[in-house]
Amino acid sequence: MEKIKAYGPGFIVCLIIGLIAQQIAKLVPSIGAALFAIGMGMLAGNTFLNKEIFNMGTKFSESRLLEYSIVLTGLTLQLTDIMGIGVQGVGFIALQMTCTVMTCYFIGKKLGFAKKFSLLMCAGNAVCGSSAIGTVAPIVEADSKDKGISITIVNVTGTVLMVVLPLLTGWLYHHETLKTSAMIGGTLQSIGQVIASAVMVNGEVVEFATIFKIVRIIFIVFIALFYSKMNLGEGEPLFSKHTKTAAKVKAGIPWFVVGFFVLSLLNSTGLIPHVVSVMAKSISSQFEIIALAAIGMRVKFKDLVKEGPKAILYGGLTGTAQIILAIIFISILFA
Numbered sequence: 001m002e003k004i005k006a007y008g009p010g011f012i013v014c015l016i017i018g019l020i021a022q023q024i025a026k027l028v029p030s031i032g033a034a035l036f037a038i039g040m041g042m043l044a045g046n047t048f049l050n051k052e053i054f055n056m057g058t059k060f061s062e063s064r065l066l067e068y069s070i071v072l073t074g075l076t077l078q079l080t081d082i083m084g085i086g087v088q089g090v091g092f093i094a095l096q097m098t099c100t101v102m103t104c105y106f107i108g109k110k111l112g113f114a115k116k117f118s119l120l121m122c123a124g125n126a127v128c129g130s131s132a133i134g135t136v137a138p139i140v141e142a143d144s145k146d147k148g149i150s151i152t153i154v155n156v157t158g159t160v161l162m163v164v165l166p167l168l169t170g171w172l173y174h175h176e177t178l179k180t181s182a183m184i185g186g187t188l189q190s191i192g193q194v195i196a197s198a199v200m201v202n203g204e205v206v207e208f209a210t211i212f213k214i215v216r217i218i219f220i221v222f223i224a225l226f227y228s229k230m231n232l233g234e235g236e237p238l239f240s241k242h243t244k245t246a247a248k249v250k251a252g253i254p255w256f257v258v259g260f261f262v263l264s265l266l267n268s269t270g271l272i273p274h275v276v277s278v279m280a281k282s283i284s285s286q287f288e289i290i291a292l293a294a295i296g297m298r299v300k301f302k303d304l305v306k307e308g309p310k311a312i313l314y315g316g317l318t319g320t321a322q323i324i325l326a327i328i329f330i331s332i333l334f335a
Contacts, residue, residue, distance in 0.1 A: 041295065
């Protein structure tokens with residue numbers, strides 16, 4: 001009962017916003033329910049529903065419902081579908097992540113940000129937003145202020161890009177599935193933003209963009225190990241010798257990624273009835289819309305203003321660099 005009281009108000013609000021968004025989308029199908037859900041969530045969350053009572057429910061809706069949605073997506077895909085991104089897809093993610101970390105760190109250094117803050121920004125943009133920041137923060141011994149600011153800037157950057165990328169991929173690739181999925185799944189900061197952006201294109205892009213994103217999430221293990229070898233002293237080279245004992249790495253594959261692959265493997269056996277896959281896809285779609293409303297509710301304009309123009313510039317330059325890198329690598333690997 002305590003959990004229901006804590007999560008209920010925020011969840012119900014997001015559910016209502018999601019239902020309204022879907023009804024409005026029927027009148028304007030060219031825009032789609034995803035954008036309406038996010039927009040209405042942002043409007044409500046910054047005005048009349050900007051209340052503490054909704055916070056736990058919106059956080060649950062944003063994170064857990066998306067995780068459940070990803071697991072259920074496994075029942076709609078087979079291993080052959082997952083392999084559809086190919087060696088080029090994995091190579092694209094590896095290159096994109098590596099160059100994002102390098103570029104983001106370079107930008108942070110030029111703008112005068114501290115090493116630890118820049119490293120948090122690198123992980124958040126290269127891997128999976130606030131989850132990646134939470135994973136590497138103990139490794140680099142970042143304080144709570146740096147962690148909070150980096151999460152805010154990364155999430156705001158991703159929110160802007162999730163609206164921009166469907167327009168950009170429509171212009172560049174005419175929404176060709178593999179290239180569009182690579183751009184969205186390989187660039188956007190959080191799994192929620194990937195799904196939100198892909199939903200604005202079509203269902204096939206949602207599936208493949210999710211696969212690209214899952215590969216990025218798996219790579220968090222390598223990022224964590226990479227960070228553990230760094231010299232965190234200000235003014236010293238990142239990989240110079242240092243006497244401090246390397247931080248203990250605690251990073252693993254998230255449960256929903258494991259669940260996604262397990263259900264995909266099960267679906268590949270042919271034992272899952274088609275009706276179950278259809279039902280899983282329907283439930284997953286509903287979870288996505290509710291989660292998107294929650295994402296909108298949790299974007300606070302006051303937080304963005306509070307961080308100041310310099311931090312916003314850092315996020316904007318990093319996001320722009322990610323897009324440019326993705327365009328280059330897609331042109332090479334998916335020609």
